[in-house]
Amino acid sequence: MATAIVTGSSSGIGKAIALMLLNEGYTVIGLSRRRGEIEHSAFHHLACDLGDAKALDAIKGDLLGHKEINLLVNAAGFGRFEPHEELSQSTITEMIALNLSAPILLCNLLLRKLKESQGAIVNITSIEATRSSKFSALYSATKSGLRAFGHSLFEEVRNSGVSVITLNPDMTDTPFFDPLRFGVGENDDTKLFADDIAEAIRNLLSMRKGLSVTEFTLRPQRFGITKKK
Numbered sequence: 001m002a003t004a005i006v007t008g009s010s011s012g013i014g015k016a017i018a019l020m021l022l023n024e025g026y027t028v029i030g031l032s033r034r035r036g037e038i039e040h041s042a043f044h045h046l047a048c049d050l051g052d053a054k055a056l057d058a059i060k061g062d063l064l065g066h067k068e069i070n071l072l073v074n075a076a077g078f079g080r081f082e083p084h085e086e087l088s089q090s091t092i093t094e095m096i097a098l099n100l101s102a103p104i105l106l107c108n109l110l111l112r113k114l115k116e117s118q119g120a121i122v123n124i125t126s127i128e129a130t131r132s133s134k135f136s137a138l139y140s141a142t143k144s145g146l147r148a149f150g151h152s153l154f155e156e157v158r159n160s161g162v163s164v165i166t167l168n169p170d171m172t173d174t175p176f177f178d179p180l181r182f183g184v185g186e187n188d189d190t191k192l193f194a195d196d197i198a199e200a201i202r203n204l205l206s207m208r209k210g211l212s213v214t215e216f217t218l219r220p221q222r223f224g225i226t227k228k229k
């Protein structure tokens with residue numbers, strides 16, 4: 001049975017990906033602070049604040065203890081969209097640690113195992129990794145950094161048989177927007193659903209060995225946004 005490590009498995013996109021992988025027969029090790037609601041005999045949760053390098057170091061042994069690791073999905077992340085001078089220093093360091101450093105550290109930790117299994121890495125970046133938007137300088141820096149990391153890593157590991165997929169989703173209906181002053185649009189054709197992203201990954205992973213899709217962007221057909229009061 002193939003084994004996947006999925007960060008951010010307690011909510012939104014990471015949760016949908018974890019459920020899809022369980023459905024596909026994977027054993028899934030979920031990493032997040034909260035356990036979340038997934039109840040499945042092949043789901044194992046490791047509580048970890050991925051923004052804290054020491055906490056990540058503490059679960060190293062648990063991760064490397066798995067005989068084979070076939071897939072790493074980096075989905076944990078958060079966003080804040082404010083004038084840059086209004087962001088606190090702790091928000092800046094936490095976002096860089098979670099959105100950018102944690103995936104890089106996990107790849108560093110697991111790459112030997114992924115080479116052995118000729119496995120895959122999926123990095124959930126964002127549409128903001130591909131464009132420049134007002135009030136998104138910090139978030140875009142983390143996501144375009146992860147995008148650049150994934151593309152460069154693919155060049156490094158492609159001959160070892162490891163795929164590195166960068167997935168850039170547009171606005172997706174998840175709790176990501178709960179602390180924000182805006183949210184997804186009302187109509188279904190103005191937003192993505194977490195299951196859309198999981199389904200895209202299912203398709204990408206089912207392509208023939210020897211072919212690698214290195215980047216994939218998912219967007220709703222129409223533009224939509226809701227401003228909160």
Ligand SMILES: NC(=O)c1ccc[n+]([C@@H]2O[C@H](COP(=O)([O-])OP(=O)(O)OC[C@H]3O[C@@H](n4cnc5c(N)ncnc54)[C@H](OP(=O)(O)O)[C@@H]3O)[C@@H](O)[C@H]2O)c1
Nearest residue numbers: 008010011012013032033034049050076077171172174176
């Ligand atoms: N929603 C969108 O519109 C959208 C669009 C493009 C890209 N993305 C990206 O997609 C990814 C998933 O976001 P989402 O929409 O699914 O948001 P979400 O529902 O808020 O989920 C975020 C996940 O990240 C985990 N997380 C947050 N802080 C963490 C920490 N310090 N340590 C460990 N895990 C942590 C959360 O788990 P715990 O709270 O349990 O720790 C949760 O499982 C993020 O990287 C986000 O940037 C989202």
